[in-house]
Amino acid sequence: MNTAQPSSACSHVLLWVRDLHQAVANFRAAGFEVTYATAEASAQHAHIWFCQGPIIELLTTPRHAWLFKWPIDCLAGRGAGRRMLRWAAQGEGFCDLALLCEDPALAPRLKGLAACGVSMGRTVNWRRTCADGSQTRFRFVYPRHDRLPFLVTPYSPSQHPAHRVHPNGATGLAAIHLGVHPDDHAALHLLAGDDPLLRLQPATHTGVQAVQVTGLAHPLNLHGAQLLGCPTAQGDCHA
Numbered sequence: 001m002n003t004a005q006p007s008s009a010c011s012h013v014l015l016w017v018r019d020l021h022q023a024v025a026n027f028r029a030a031g032f033e034v035t036y037a038t039a040e041a042s043a044q045h046a047h048i049w050f051c052q053g054p055i056i057e058l059l060t061t062p063r064h065a066w067l068f069k070w071p072i073d074c075l076a077g078r079g080a081g082r083r084m085l086r087w088a089a090q091g092e093g094f095c096d097l098a099l100l101c102e103d104p105a106l107a108p109r110l111k112g113l114a115a116c117g118v119s120m121g122r123t124v125n126w127r128r129t130c131a132d133g134s135q136t137r138f139r140f141v142y143p144r145h146d147r148l149p150f151l152v153t154p155y156s157p158s159q160h161p162a163h164r165v166h167p168n169g170a171t172g173l174a175a176i177h178l179g180v181h182p183d184d185h186a187a188l189h190l191l192a193g194d195d196p197l198l199r200l201q202p203a204t205h206t207g208v209q210a211v212q213v214t215g216l217a218h219p220l221n222l223h224g225a226q227l228l229g230c231p232t233a234q235g236d237c238h239a
Contacts, residue, residue, distance in 0.1 A: 010099055010192075010195060011055075012047075013096075013098075014208075015095065020060040021040075023223050031169070033164065034058070037128060038130065039129075045059045051161055051162065051163055053197075068084070069081030076140075079142060092223040093223065094225050097176070112190075113190055118190050119145070120151075125139050147207060149188070166215075169215040170216045175212040176208060177208070179204075179209045180200050180203055215230070216228075217229055
């Protein structure tokens, strides 16, 4: 058994924005329901939830994020600080991809990845106090290569709403278009396997290029992120 192979699919697509509150307002104006991940006044993350499948996470970073590079490397392993600085350096738009790994499978996954030559950082146990005062827990691990997707366990308790149809008709992500540098193909396959939502394309840098959103009648470009229309079934998606 190859323990490096993933046991589940994408968790969320990360979208870096310069001003989180302005981005939340703009996405809401475009017909998305957006929920702050923590208390609104101090929030640095917000979520576009769907009732199932991967979600979109809006995030920003502190103005003086470079001061946190070494502490983050100490917390999450070498390359973690470089990853965070890259999010802001490349400007607004999709900046990362999180791959779901069930909590009991995380340790064997990491062992299998190491055996296959994919260097990973430290496992970080994280607790978040949500905007309503409730708490959720999860763990995540960054690859040392800062452009490869990272692993995250499901939120506990689950944060997916039982029902969610956005005012613009969006009901979920139908596809994630991921550019892949030729040197990253092998590691990416070990991390993500054959996830049907991932549409791989050759690129000079590995990273999310666009997402297709089921139920979205017309494409949008918000804060540097391309959201492609997909009005009905996945087979009917268009740009």
